[in-house]
Every structure is written in C-alpha cells, then in structure tokens.
Amino acid sequence: MTEPRSRRPPRHRRRGHLIGGYGLPALAVLLFLIFSVARPDTFPTLDNVSSILSNQSIPAILALGATIPIASGNFDLSIGYALGLAHIAVLRLVVDGDWPWPLACLAVILGGAAFGALNGVIVEFGRIDSFIATLGTGSILYAFTGWITGGARVLPGPGGLPAAFTDLYDSTFLGLPVSASYVLALAAVLWLLQERLPLGRYLYVIGSNPRAAELVGIPTRRYSVYAFAGSGLVVGFAGVLLAAQQQIGNPSVGLEYLLPAFVGALLGSTAIRPGRANALGTVVAVAVLAIGLAGIGQLGADFWAVPLFNGATLLLAVGLAGYSARRRLRAAGAETRGPVTPPSTDVTASRDTP
Template sequence: MTKSTETAGATTSYLRIFERFALIVVWALLILFFSVLMPSSFFNWGNFAILFASYAPAALLALAIIVPLTAGDYDLAVGATLTLSSCLVGVLNVWMGLPIVLCIVIALSAGAAVGLFHALFIIYFRIPSLVVTLGTTSLMTGIVQWMTNSSTIGGIDNSLIMAVVGGRIFGIPYSFYYAIAAVLVLWYVFEFTPLGRRLLFVGRGREVARLNGVSVDKMRVGALVSSGVIASAAGVLYAGTLGSADPYSGLNYLLPAFAAAFLGSTTILPGRFNALGTLVAVYFLGTGITGLTMLGIPLWVTNVFNGGALIAAVTISQLTRGREATDIG
C-alpha cells in the first residue's frame, strides 16, 4: 500500500467520522446563533427544559415512523393515531369516567389495532403503504371529530399530568425521559438483536430476505403494529403534557416527525434509520423552530422551515443511502 493510498484512506475515515456527527455540530452552532441573538431569553436552562419536554411527543412520533421505514413501508397515519389516542384518553376519562390506567391501555390497544388494519391492506391485499395510511389518516380524523364533537376536551385525570410533567429531573419534566427510554429501547433492538437485523434485512431487499429464510410478512406486520403502538404512546404523552385532548393536534407533528426521521438517517449511523440520530434530528428541528418563534417570525416561516427541512432531509438521506449501497456492493 502506497503512502498516498494510506493518506486517502485516512482522509476518508475522518470524513466518515465527521459525517456521523455533523448534525450535532450544526445543532450546537444553531444554539450558539440563537444564544448570541437572545442571550437572556434563549440561553437559559428553563428554556431548554421546556424545549426538551414539549418535543417529547414529536420524538416518539418520529420513532414510530422509523420502525416501518426500516422495513420499507411508510406510515403517514402516525399523526392521526396520536390524535386518536389522546382523544380516546380524553373521552373515556373525562366524559365516561373510566380510570386513567384503563384509558391508557385502551388507547395503546387502539394503536395496535390501527397497525393491524394497515397490515391487512398493505401486506395481504398488496395496496401501497402510502395509499393505505393516507386513507386511514382521513378516516381517523373524521372519527376523532365525531367522537369529540370537534371540541377540545379538558380536565384529564391529574395523575396522568403528574406522571408526565408533574415531576422533574435536573429541571426537565418526566416526558423527556420517557422519550429517552423509548430511544434506548429501539437503539438496542436495532443494533444488538436478531430482530433488528432481520428488520433491516427486510428493508434492504425483501426477496433476498425471504430467500434467506426471513419471514418478511411477519416482520412487516410487527413493524406496522409497533408503529401504531408507539404513535399511541405519543398521544398519551401529549395528553398528559397538555392536560387535555385536541382533535386537531396530531397532524401538526407529522411533517416535523418525518423530517426528523429522514434527517436522523444522515447522522450517527448515516444511511440507516436509527433511533439516536432521530432523537438528535427532532431536537435540532425543535431548536430551530423555538428560536425562530422567540425572534417573533410570522407563522408561515415555521411551515417553510419544516417543509424545507423535510425536502433537504430526504435528499441527503437518499444520497447517503445510495452511497452506502455502492460501498457495500
């Protein structure tokens, strides 16, 4: 091996390391930028505590997205599932008087049922996942509006609120730590279990996976059901954070969550949807939106920011995944 070859190899290695952590560096620079502009209001622990807690449901929603994405399926209905879950908690607890624990169990079960409904049409009737989940988004939105009379439901049991935001560790509400726990669980499953490797194998090539003895359909069903349950958990977390159920809330999270899912696949483990990268991306986008809001920008700028971030994230993700595939080949 020549000296020039060794130098080129070392340079490539350094570039790969930089690529893994580039988003974290950009996030730090973004924090620095807003801190210089607003040193007293932005750069304080109270602001970051609110940021970490308020974006915990978005973090769970982004995690719900990356599970089926890893298997090659899209779930556009996660935002509607979040709304359905939170409103079920509100209706069952406030209007029907059911215990909050039972309401949470029913909400999570509804998420599993949504996942099974998706699997029925996507896997067994062979309808594209984009079409199915777009349809169920409209379906669940209508059901929620009927169920709630299109009104916000307040007065959710205080025990849920206390469990989500009533206590703090290092000044940060519990909701943030629930999101961290979910990230760690998914990270472990994806990186250190045969289940995670099989799921990745299915996403890379279903026919190849099937020929190697992987039960592709079962893996995809499991991914869709997991997505529904995690999205429902995000709804429960959201209800506990607000103390109420809003029938129009979940769809606002959908675009940022998808942007975070794809942007997360460009960091930590570039070329793969991964839980740690998704968490970084959620709070990178959250920092940008929070900083812009505190600067007093018009509402439409937030939509431009989210849409632009999604386009950029998908483009970078595709380029990275394409390069990774070339390297493997």
C-alpha cells in the same frame, strides 16, 4: 495488531464517514451556540432548555415511532391522525366513561398497537403501497374522531383530570421535564432493538431488499406487520402524553405533528448510521429542529417561518438520506472491488412489490 495500510479505507473516506455520521450533532451544537450569542439573556438558560425539551417531546416520540416502519421500507402516514384519536379516546374514557386513568391509558396504547398491526396487514397482505394504505386508514381515523366528538372539544369535568394523570407530562425528573426522559428511554429501547436484536436486523434487511430477505428465510410480511404494530404502540403512548399535556381534546390537533415527525425520522437517517433510520440519529435530528425553531422564534420570526422551516428541512432530509445511501453503496462496491449488489438503504426508494 496494526491493520495493514492497504486494507485501511482512504483518509478522505474516513473523514467523509465522520462528517456524514456526526455532522448533524455538530450542527445542533453550532446552532445552540449561534442562538446563545444572538440571545444571551434568554436562549442559553435552564428555563429555555426545559421549554424546548417539553415542547418537542411528543414530536420526538412520534418521530421515533415513524423510524420503525421506515426501517422495513414502509411509511406510516396515519400517525398524525392516530395521535389525534388516541388523545381523544383517553379523555373520553376518563371523563365520560369514568375509567381509571391507568386502565384508559393502557387500553389506548394497546389499541394503537392493534391499529398499527391492521395497517401492516393491509400493506403486506392487501399489496397496497404503504403511502396510499396509511393515508387511507388515517383519513378513516380522522373521520371517526370527528364522528365521536361531533367536531367539538372534549372538556374535563368540574373536578378536572386526576393529578396523577396530568403529572405524566407536567412533572419533572432530575430537574428536567419528565417527558424528556420518555424520549431517552424510548430511544434506548429502539437502539437496542435495531442494533442488538435479530428483530431490528431483520427489519433492516427487509427494508433493503425484501426479495433477498425472503430467500434467506425471513418472513417479511410478519416482520413488516410487527413494524407497523410497534409504530402504533408508540403513537398510542404519544397520544396519552398529548392528553396529559393539553388536558382537553381537540379533534384536529394530531395533524400538525405529522410533518415534524417525518422530518425528524428522515433527517435522523443521515446521522450516526447514515443511510439507515436509526433511533439515535432521530433524537439528534429532533434536537436540531427544536433548537432551530426555538431560535427563530426568539428572533421574532413570523408565524409562517415554522412551516417554511419544516418543509425546507424535509426536502433537505430526503435529499441527504438518498445521498448517504448512494454513498454507502459506492463505498461497499469499492471495498469488495467487484460487482456487488449490497442492500439499498435509500429511504426515498419504494419497495418492490412481487
């Protein structure tokens, strides 16, 4: 049955929705074509695609982890520090503690989840803003990392690391780096969680309007702690992969992943489901960043081009996220033709503290 013309959204609104939702994937394709034309011998090759997928898999996983607390209206700034400690802990357990590598990986992943839950408890029950709380806990983690390593790198023994452990990152799957399959699998799990299960929907409601969530009976504090625990779990897994990739422990390596992770998460909230932190949008955003960085690298850009690109993209991502949220609010108000207060999805806005 055809929808009555009067109930259809205006054509310009439908067109704006398509541009807002799928403009970022189109940009990824456009950038790939541009750099392929500029560097036809090196950019559109399987080796280059494999290199991009391999190099950007850990930032992509971190960005996906960051989307979980963002959906609940919080930010976890400790993920970079936690990544550094996680990869150090895996190597220390395997090299110095003689732990079997599967047990060491499991302990670090579960430890990441426990630390994430602690972040959630501090934020929700300590009534501390998530920016400040996670920046403080992250600094403590960084200090702890320096203490257990003495500021020195963790090196493997004479026999090296177990081959099965390094294969977690170095092997291939269907001709592509296996780390790319981890990104896709994690994105699928988060998409299912956010779009099809009550837990994800509760997090969106809490992030939009925590007071309204409490009024309808959602235990906001508990689910916010769950969000931080999920983020910590993902960061622990990323730390395992980083250890398998680097094969040495660098106490300060995690900090360089913090900005790209948040750029991907925030920019991803402007795609697929504009105004919401979503897994598919984050994957697309990381793809845009990966293609852009690889392209400017092959064009011979100077070393400062990478932080410039990341910083400018972060500002653009925050601006677009706020614009998408405001546009969605206006559209909801126009459809109801009355005074409404739909949930705010502006990821740049802080949650109200009772």
